[in-house]
Amino acid sequence: MNKPILNLLIIFGLSLTAQAQEKVDTLIISRIKKEGLENSQVMSLLSMLTDIHGPRLTNSPGYKRAAEYTKTTLENWGLQNVQYDNWDEDFGRGWQLKKFSLQALGPVYFPVISYPKAWSPGIKGSVQAEAVYLDIKSEEDIEKYRGKLKGKIVLFSLPTPVKPGFTADARRFEDKDLLEMANSGASEAFRGRRFMAPTEPQRLAFLKWDLCMKEGAVAVLEASPNSRLEDGTVTVAAATVPYPAEVPFGDRLSSRHPNAPKILPQVVVAAEHYNRMVRQLQNGMQVKLDLTLETEFTPNEKGFNVIAEIPGTDLKDEVVMIGAHLDSWHSGTGTTDNASGSAVMMEAMRILKSLGVSPRRTIRIGLWGGEEQGLLGSRNYVKRTFGERVNDETHYKPAAEKFSVYFNMDNGTGKYRGVYMQGNEHARPVFRDWLKPFENMGAATLTLRNTSGTDHLAFDAIGLPGFQFIQDPIEYGTRTHHTSMDLYDKAIEDDLKHNAVITAAFAWLAANRDSLFPRK
Secondary structure, three states: OOHHHHHHHHHHHHHHHHHHOOOOOHHHHHHHHHHHHHOOOHHHHHHHHHHHOOOOOOOOHHHHHHHHHHHHHHHHOOOEEEEEEEEEEEEEEEEEEEEEEEEEEEOOOEEOOEEEOEOOOOOOOEEEEEEEEOOOOOHHHHHHHOOOOOOOEEEOOOOOOOOOOOOOOOEOOOHHHHHHHHHOOOOOOOOOOOOOOOOHHHHHHHHHHHHHHHHOOOEEEEEOOOOOOOOOOOEOOEOOOOOOOOOOHHHOOOOOOOOOOOOOOEEEEOHHHHHHHHHHHHOOOOOEEEEEEEEEEEEEEEEEEEEEEEOOOOEEEEEEEEEEEOOOOOOOOOHHHHHHHHHHHHHHHHHHHHOOOOOOEEEEEEEEOOHHHOOHHHHHHHHHHOEEEEOOEEEEOHHHHOEEEEEEOOOOOOOEEEEEOOOOHHHHHHHHHHHHHHHHHOOOEEEOOOOOOOOHHHHHOOOOOEEEEEEOOEOHHHHHOOEOOOOHHHOOHHHHHHHHHHHHHHHHHHHOOOOOOOOO
């Protein structure tokens, strides 16, 4: 027989054998379902992470309190090797908001819906100042504002168009959506920013920032940037450190950096209220604002994650991991992004511990810091523990040979509908069998797509199996992602119970397979 054909037949036969040998312990799955659906603690965990310890900006006092809570809780459940996993690099300064208010005093009074950016400096006491709209469309327009910004509060950005919300915020995936995913091919993972030549708007933005700083403005207000977020919702991230457009991103210091340049206080305003003030100014009215902004910076420190384990038995040196990022942005309480994922992963570990039996492989949970600043916690952990890519070559550490698989949750409160396979076709027969007990719960879809943007990519980047679950979008992209409305009330209890059960089942099945999880 032709040798290449023989080799193909051998490979095909091996794949069929592997598929046939996939074992699903239905008794354990039934016990996991019963514990997770009837005795769930996921909402109690979520409330502690959000109502009590939210928000959880990386290295802030809130993050540290949340980390202490998770560590203590995991220890009380009897998990082993519970620890703060310190990075080998500094994160930067911590930051928290101590006191804030913004009010319009004239031409009519109204409290302004707004929120400061993270790592924004504060101001001393309360300041009453006139507002100026910086209506600059070209470099020539800058001259008309010279000498006019000192002591003023500057409306910096263009108004954000807002329309009535005729489309519902929340939705679940329909059959047609899931079918499209199932039929799609693999998508390319995000590999970082590519350098692009500076644009004229970028050049102009720096000139505007430079003008505000040199002229002595009190603070800068910007409109919440996303037009989908009507009804007073505010999207807030880190304070801007202005740089000329020609400076590469790698050479810029973020606002959390201990040596970051001096910047102005920065506040994001709900689009409707920002637009109102712009119109008042354009109609010749004087807009007077009252601003109180007290912030606190904490010293530069290394970042850290929270790690814990359920030790294995005969294959205890091999590891299955589940995880989610513990950090959040700061205007809400970080519920759907991503206390929901952290609570689900903690609940999955609780469920597994409640079984009273040990897995063959060690099951480890990772609650990551610094995800919102670029997957910093998970990437640092993977680099220190398993290896890294340098100049397009992967350099593995011995632990990588003992690593099986990682499962992540970070797409809001929506229930699992299946798995993004990250282009790993070898995972399909395994996941297909593992999902069979959950088909009647609506989880059956497998897609080769890469969902991108969260901590499973740290593992996938060096060729280790790392996966994110397909989740119903609910209102994650339309209301809660990085916004002031990311609050406990937006979580769906039944969905989080569902997710914890499937996570626990997948972790158990991976830990008890005869072999490690198949790689690409």
